[in-house]
Amino acid sequence: MSNTPKPRQGRQRVREKRSLLPFYLMLGLVGIVGLTFVFIQALQTPVAPPSASIPIRPVINAAIGQTSEGYWYKGDPNAPIKVIEFADFECPGCRQLEVDLANANFDAEYIETGKVQWIYREFPLRSIHKSAQYTAEVSRCAGDQGVYWPVHMALYDSQLQWTNLDNPNPLILDAAVKAGANLDKLEDCMDAETHTAAINASYDSAKSLGLDQTPTVFINDDRINFVGDFYTDLKLAIDAKLGVTP
Incomplete structure (x- = not known):
């Protein structure tokens, strides 16, 4: 087979x-x-910028204004505690300070009760933050329109959206307008460099004190050494000045 x-x-x-x-x-x-x-x-699908996580804050129910040196404040000028913050609107740590205080409702606890006057001093770290000077001047221009603190908060709220852009100015101005500022007046103020000298003087003042980072915070002339979250460290320091035991 x-x-x-x-x-x-x-x-x-x-x-x-x-x-x-x-x-x-x-x-x-x-x-x-x-x-x-x-x-x-x-790769081609645009990625939406991250949104701010700072909660919406109510209108400040306390005295607001400017010190004799021109720095904006909130809280009773006769309050027993004066907190001075040297900060930069593009500084991530400064934004985190805003987040911590907003989440803890710091203003209602300390500022609106007359315990604290909070003074904001611009310290734009221009060598590392390209929009630091611009945002500082925008906030001052907004102050001329009576909306300093709403715009101040809006700049921090929107920081994550504009900080890494090649041209962040339109978003910065948009945040200010949404907070109540008039765009034409803002642009006129910025074009005229109305507050450039004041911001430069604020920067020079911070450097003369030997400061090199933001946020730097003083409570009644004593510098705070932050070791935990901003709210907890501030609360402990303020309560100690007030004689409140933990």
Whole structure:
């Protein structure tokens, strides 16, 4: 008996396997093309900027104004505790300070009760924050319109949205307008450099004190060494000045 049928069956199986090879190659090629398309689409899809996580704060129910040196404050000028903050609107740590105090409702606890007067002193770190000077001047220009503190808070609230942009100014101005400032007046004020000298003087004043970072906070002339979250450290220091035991 001859065994010739077996080789024919083997050759047939080989032919069948070979005939499927183009199918598998095509299937792989389609998969690669599909993955490439998804990857390209992902790169081209604009990523929405992160939103601010600072809670909406009510209108300050306390005295507001400017010191004799021109620095904006909130709280009773005769309050037993004076907190002086040297800060930069583009500073991440300064924004975190705002977050911590807002979440703890600091203003209602200390400022609106007459315990604390909070004074904000601009210290724009221009060498590392390209919008520091611009935002400081925007806030002062907003103050000329009677909306300093709303715009102050809006600049921090929107910081994550504009801080890394090539041209952040439109978003900065938009945040100020949404907080109540008039755009035409803002632009006129900025074009005239109305507050440039004042911001420069504030910066020079901070440097003359030996400061090199933000936020730097003093409570009745004593500098605070932050070791935990901003609110807890401030609360402990303020309560100690007030004679309140933990």
